[in-house]
Amino acid sequence: MLPSQVPAEILLRCRDILGTDIRSVQPVSGGDINQAFRLEAPTGSFFLKTNTGPQAGRMFGTEAAGLGLLASAGALRTPAVLGFGETPQGAFLLLEFIETGFRPPVFWEKFGTGLAHLHRSSAEKFGLGHDNFIGSLPQSNSQHDTWASFYIHERLLPQLDLAKQSNRLQSADFQDFEILFKKLPDLCPAEPPALTHGDLWSGNFLCSTAGQPVLIDPAVSYAHREMDLAMSRLFGGFERPFYRSYEAAWPLAPGFEQRLPVYQLYYLLVHVNLFGGGYVGSVRSALGQLI
Secondary structure: OOOOOOOHHHHHHHHHHHOOOOOEEEEEOOOOOOEEEEEEEOOEEEEEEEEOOOOHHHHHHHHHHHHHHHHHOOOOEOOOEEEEEEEOOEEEEEEEOOOEOOOOOOHHHHHHHHHHHHHOOOOOOEEOOOOEEEOOEEEOOOOEOOHHHHHHHHHHHHHHHHHHHOOOOOHHHHHHHHHHHHHHHHOOOOOOOEEEOOOOOHHHEEEEOOOOEEEOOOOOEEEOOHHHHHHHHHOOOOOHHHHHHHHHHOOOOOOHHHHHHHHHHHHHHHHHHHHOHHHHHHHHHHHHHHO
């Protein structure tokens, strides 16, 4: 019998998408936001995410679009999107199931080189044609001609507004951000918009059984390419060959170490708004390094 955690309507939709019966459903790890399951069918294994939240349908739709955009760059593998939608019992996203394996010695080199090639995909403006999400938080992607304008108005200010509503930051913090906004145009090197994963921490990639890096759970936009690298440095989990191979494929402008707090501020603010005041000290420390 199939487990009751997966609503019957969603299983029926998945069966229709796959064109075959579903033999078994097993809960698997899928993060803090969604429920996740492995579906077994005569045609193979599939990965199912479900969520009953009011914005779940939009979340899964934009995740599917982000995976498709990353895949279209042809630089790094992503799970194939098989279908998504909403039912009266919740929303769902059905993906290819990626069997994971051990990372071979060349894994990090492949990953770093692939990310540099992904970042070569560009657009005329910073942003994206639609908004999406980072975690469960809405992420605005209105398009801007300059990185500084995009970063201030579509990344930092929305998170600061959320933090203000929850009283997690003080008036002095907002004053410090105003100082940063005036300095921001001179802090980051001028580069074309780059297609970025947008939430590149160690929980958002896999290693396939063939030793390939696989990107999952994106929050894509055309942003400054250093955003992905800064996020990868925030919580660790990426080895030195990753960065060496990235630099070999596309060197960074001098001074990246000093610019890290600029980009990490966004992700720290996201964590303040998702997980609480424990990250406020990190926000203030990053700000202090910049102003």
